[in-house]
Amino acid sequence: xxxxxxxxxxxxxxxxxxxxxxxxxxxxxxxxxxxxxxxxxxxxxxxxxxxxxxxxxxxxxxxxxxxxxxxxxxxxxxxxxxxxxxxxxxxxxxxxxxxxxxxxxxxxxxxxxxxxxxxxxxxxxxxxxxxxxx
Numbered sequence: 001x002x003x004x005x006x007x008x009x010x011x012x013x014x015x016x017x018x019x020x021x022x023x024x025x026x027x028x029x030x031x032x033x034x035x036x037x038x039x040x041x042x043x044x045x046x047x048x049x050x051x052x053x054x055x056x057x058x059x060x061x062x063x064x065x066x067x068x069x070x071x072x073x074x075x076x077x078x079x080x081x082x083x084x085x086x087x088x089x090x091x092x093x094x095x096x097x098x099x100x101x102x103x104x105x106x107x108x109x110x111x112x113x114x115x116x117x118x119x120x121x122x123x124x125x126x127x128x129x130x131x132x133x134x
Contacts, residue, residue, distance in 0.1 A: 033090055034072050034081040040108055046075040048124040049108065051101065054094070057117035064098040066117070073124060 034042060043049060055067035069092055072081040083093045095101040102113045105125060114123045 032081055033084045033087065035084060035087055036093075036104075036108065038081075039070070039072050039083060042072045042081070043109060043127050046126075046128075047079075048073045048075075048126045049105070049110070050122055050124045051105075051115060053116040053119055053121040056119045057098065057115075064115075064117070065096060066098075068095045068101050068115070069093065070095075070104070 039047075039049065050071045050073050052069050052071060053066060054069055057064045057066035059065075070083040072079075072083070074080070085091045085093045095104065098115055101115060105113045109127050110125045112125070114125070116123050
């Protein structure tokens with residue numbers, strides 16, 4: 001929320017960034033997030049994709065449901081970026097099914113998928129090797 005002289009005005013993070021930068025979007029303002037296209041570029045530079053289980057997976061009929069997010073981890077392990085749907089609204093991209101997550105991993109270049117099914121589980125994937133790192 002942004003307060004202005006006697007009235008309350010709601011403003012999105014993207015609008016606030018645009019105002020602060022005189023209408024020019026400034027990506028440096030949110031250095032810890034990345035879009036799908038940005039993630040592809042980072043993976044090509046040696047970053048790894050880390051799959052994090054936020055909600056324990058549950059099997060319903062023949063499908064697995066839960067909550068997973070993806071982070072980009074730098075080659076040295078220090079730089080971390082959270083996958084978002086858009087830099088405009090900075091909404092974390094969340095996967096609710098294993099099928100959706102596997103499809104995403106394939107689309108970004110992974111040819112194997114290791115999915116943690118318990119809350120808090122983490123697994124990294126890289127383009128250089130087929131075997132995920134646990």
